[in-house]
Amino acid sequence: METAPQTASNHxxxxxxxxxxxxxTLRENSLQVLLCCPRSAGQWQLPGVSLRTDAGLEETAAGCVTRFTGLHEAYLEQLYTYYKPGGNVAAVVYFALVPADSLLKDKDESAANWFPVNDLPALVPNHDEVLVYALRRLRYKLEYSAVGFELLPENFSLSELQSTYELILGEKLDKRNFRRRILQAGIIESTSHRRAGEGRPAQLYRYRPDAVAEVKARRLFP
Amino acid sequence: METAPQTASNHxxxxxxxxxxxxxTLRENSLQVLLCCPRSAGQWQLPGVSLRTDAGLEETAAGCVTRFTGLHEAYLEQLYTYYKPGGNVAAVVYFALVPADSLLKDKDESAANWFPVNDLPALVPNHDEVLVYALRRLRYKLEYSAVGFELLPENFSLSELQSTYELILGEKLDKRNFRRRILQAGIIESTSHRRAGEGRPAQLYRYRPDAVAEVKARRLFP
DNA sequence: GCAAAAGTGTTACAGTTACACCCATGG
DNA sequence: CCATGGGTGTAACTGTAACACTTTTGC
Structure with missing residues (x-):
């Protein structure tokens, strides 16, 4: 990475x-995505910033999330790098998960908004494709890792967790099987808090950050 | 991607x-990786080229594989993009699988060589890390997709396929279970060829390119 | 006391693993 | 005819999916 790659020419x-x-994020009972509409473009697009020479990739992505949501910690993962021949700008795309109810700050400056993934506005070229890919990756990842917690506040009930999974996967899940599995996996622990509301109060749980999140799935091959 | 991202400054x-x-690739009964040692660096490193403005990322990676192996078709997948703050060169890393016995061409010009993944020379900074990640991804991918065929010639016996899996995963597999699963999955088809040698001749198979390769693994969550 | 959400076990079924012998060919 | 690698089926087990009622609270 530091040394020049070997090519015929030197420039x-x-x-x-x-x-x-x-x-x-999860908002209004749906999975939503953050888009912005800078005056210069006049069209909705993914929030982005230009990389500076003195900043890391993930660091820059994290800064971008903070700038648009005000949050200082978010789940971040590199998704893909795009480059369209003929241009001269490459895009390194990250995906991020932020807890429910993360409010936008700087609303006017950034002109950003949440949109349900099933009801998106017209986007700048190629960003549709990126978004579809991100969504696929999120669903996929949900199936073999513990990423669902990133969309919830620190304390949550099992029903809330289940709804999260249902919203993202787009299918209903069996309550008893869901609870058994999530508890057996040992990745959450109960807290001393309970949430009151309509009906019986719910036990609140917390994600165990020390938990080993990725689990070996059944193999097809061999 | 085309429009300038919104930042305060304009340059x-x-x-x-x-x-x-x-x-x-598979060579000499082990999984091996291609490294080169350009005169300018004097140290082993991953083969790489500088991106040109008029070429796509994958296209460039494919060209790189061709240049070092002489092969015109290889399985290619984007792995990760690295950037070390303070430098000014970002590295987009791909991983590639080429069939056994792919010979190096241009041997002297490129100063490239195959090394078993378990016995690597000292590498340029950061390339160790990249390699470890690539290997992890390869093992992982092998478990839920049909990527193993990419390392074999067009026609192969089931025993050869099994050895491929065993070499990469680093564990022995049950012959009967292996065969049942791979055949049930319907991703290979038998050809009219057989391979003679010591012992009973083996039926040769071929990968069905139309096969749906990715299969839903069992979920942990929900 | 009733509406509303939380919490709790068991059984049938499907998929996975473990395992040992016969077959076809070349020398 | 024997050495070598190719090819084949079954039984025990493990994990998964389907399913309905009781409990706790607020009003």
């Missing part, structure tokens, strides 16, 4: 690098 | 983009 083309972030 | 830092490729 290398220069590119601009843009970090885009697909930020998901 | 953007410029970077060089390097495409590196982790090329795996």
């Amino acid at each position: 290398h083309p220069q590119f601009q690098i843009e970090i885009d972030v697909v930020v998901f | 953007h830092p410029q970077f060089q983009i390097e495409i590196d490729v982790v090329v795996f």
